[in-house]
Amino acid sequence: MSSQASKDHPDGQKPPLLVDDHTVATIRDSKIFILLRGLPGSGKTTLAREIEQKYKDTSRLISADQYEIKPAVRSSSGGDYSKLDDELTTCFEKREARVVILDDTHHDRERLDKLFDMANTYHFAVVVLEPKTPWRLDCAQLKDRNHWKLSLEELKNLRPTLEKELLPLYFGWFLAKRDEDFLRKTSHDFLEQLGNLKAFKKRLPAFGYEDKQKLDLLKHFAKSPNILHCTTKFCDYGKVLGSEEYAQQEAVKKAYSKGYTLHITALCVTPKTVGAQVELTVDQLLTWPLDAEKEVMPRDNLPRGSRAHITLGTAAEVQDVQTGIDLLEFVKLQQSGRDGENVGELTGLVTGKVNYYENGMWMLNLSRKIEVKSIFSGYYGKPGVSVPLRGSKKGILNQCQIM
Known part of the structure; x- marks a missing residue:
C-alpha cells in the first residue's frame, strides 16, 4: 500500500478485520463475503486491495471495473453483470476462497438482493464496508478522483442511493x-x-x-x-423503531466486522x-x-x-x-x-x-x-x-x- 493510501486510510479508520489480530484469525476460519460500497473515487478499490493482501492465502478479489461496468443509476435486470456473476458463482461453488471480496458501488437494491441471495445459498456471512475517506460523499472532489470521469451531475445522481446506511434484517x-x-x-x-x-x-x-x-x-x-x-x-432493514439509532451507536460501529x-x-x-x-x-x-x-x-x-x-x-x-x-x-x-x-x-x-x-x-x-x-x-x-x-x-x- 502506498504512503498516500496509508494517509487516506489511517489505522484508526480501518475496519477491525484489517487491524485486530483476533478478528483476522477468526476471518481465516470463516466464510465471508465482503461487499465494498461507495461512490466512484471514494477509496473502495484501495480498501479492497488491502483486504485482499491481508488474506492473500485465502481471498479472492473480484471488481466490477474488470468487466467495464460503469457506475450508473440502473437496475440489476441488465446484462452488464452476467460475466461477473458467473465468476462469483464459480468461486463459491468451487470453494476457491474463504474470503470473497467484491469491489463495486453497490448502490442498487435489486443488485444487492441478488448478491445477498448468493451469499445465503453458499453459506457465506456478509460484511458490507464503506471507505472512511473525508471526501467519500464530496462530489466535487470525487469528480477529479474517479477514473470513469463521471461528471458532477452523474455523481450527484448516484449520491442519494449511498448516503443512507444499509441496514440489515438483523445484527448479530x-x-x-x-x-x-x-x-x-x-x-x-x-x-x-x-x-x-x-x-x-x-x-x-x-x-x-x-x-x-x-x-x-x-x-x-x-x-x-x-x-x-x-x-x-432485529432491524427489518430499518423498519423497526430504534434500528437506525442502534446502528449509529459507537459501540456497534466499532464492533462491525470484529471477531468475538x-x-x-x-x-x-x-x-x-x-x-x-x-x-x-x-x-x-x-x-x-x-x-x-x-x-x-x-x-x-x-x-x-x-x-x-x-x-x-x-x-x-x-x-x-x-x-x-x-x-x-x-x-x-x-x-x-x-x-x-x-x-x-x-x-x-x-x-x-x-x-x-x-x-x-x-x-x-x-x-x-x-x-x-x-x-x-x-x-x-x-x-x-x-x-x-x-x-x-x-x-x-x-x-x-x-x-
Whole structure:
C-alpha cells in the first residue's frame, strides 16, 4: 500500500478485520463475503486491495471495473453483470476462497438482493464496508478522483442511493465455519443422547407423542439457520423503531466486522426449539440492546443479556425467534428458585448435568463452557430463505434463515 493510501486510510479508520489480530484469525476460519460500497473515487478499490493482501492465502478479489461496468443509476435486470456473476458463482461453488471480496458501488437494491441471495445459498456471512475517506460523499472532489470521469451531475445522481446506511434484517455474531461445524455436531450428539434417556422417554406427551412411541429429535428439529448466529438487534432493514439509532451507536460501529469469542453455558430443548445459551461478556453487552428482554417479556425484570442464544433447530412451522423466548422461560423459572429436576449426566462431545423443568423443557448445564469464534455483522438477505445443509448422520436437514 502506498504512503498516500496509508494517509487516506489511517489505522484508526480501518475496519477491525484489517487491524485486530483476533478478528483476522477468526476471518481465516470463516466464510465471508465482503461487499465494498461507495461512490466512484471514494477509496473502495484501495480498501479492497488491502483486504485482499491481508488474506492473500485465502481471498479472492473480484471488481466490477474488470468487466467495464460503469457506475450508473440502473437496475440489476441488465446484462452488464452476467460475466461477473458467473465468476462469483464459480468461486463459491468451487470453494476457491474463504474470503470473497467484491469491489463495486453497490448502490442498487435489486443488485444487492441478488448478491445477498448468493451469499445465503453458499453459506457465506456478509460484511458490507464503506471507505472512511473525508471526501467519500464530496462530489466535487470525487469528480477529479474517479477514473470513469463521471461528471458532477452523474455523481450527484448516484449520491442519494449511498448516503443512507444499509441496514440489515438483523445484527448479530455469525459463527466461524469451523466452530459452526463443531457446534452442529455437538447439538446432534446432545439430541441423540437426550432422546435415549429413560427420563426423556417417560415425558414424550409434552412433544405430542405417546409414552411408548419413538421420537427422533433430529427429525423433530428439522430446521436450522444456514449460518449459526446470535442475534443482537432485529432491524427489518430499518423498519423497526430504534434500528437506525442502534446502528449509529459507537459501540456497534466499532464492533462491525470484529471477531468475538462467544461462551456457551447450556443447551436447551423445548417441544418447539433447541438452542444454545450464550453468556455475554462486558464488552459484548455494549452491543446488546437495552430492551432485548423487554421486547418479548415486558412485565418481567430479567437480567440484561439473558436472551442471548444461538438457535440450533426448530420444529416445523416454528420461527427461530422462538428460541430466545423459550430461553427466557428457563431464566424466569431459575429466578423463582426452580432449577429443575436433575435426571442424569451426559458424556461424549458434550458433558454436563441434565435438568428437567416442566412442559417438555430440558436443559443441559455444560460442565465446561463451549467457546466459539464469531464475526459481528448483519444478515441482509430475505427472511425465510430455505437451503439444504449437510451436518447430520441422518442426512440432509432443511434450513430456514429467519432470525
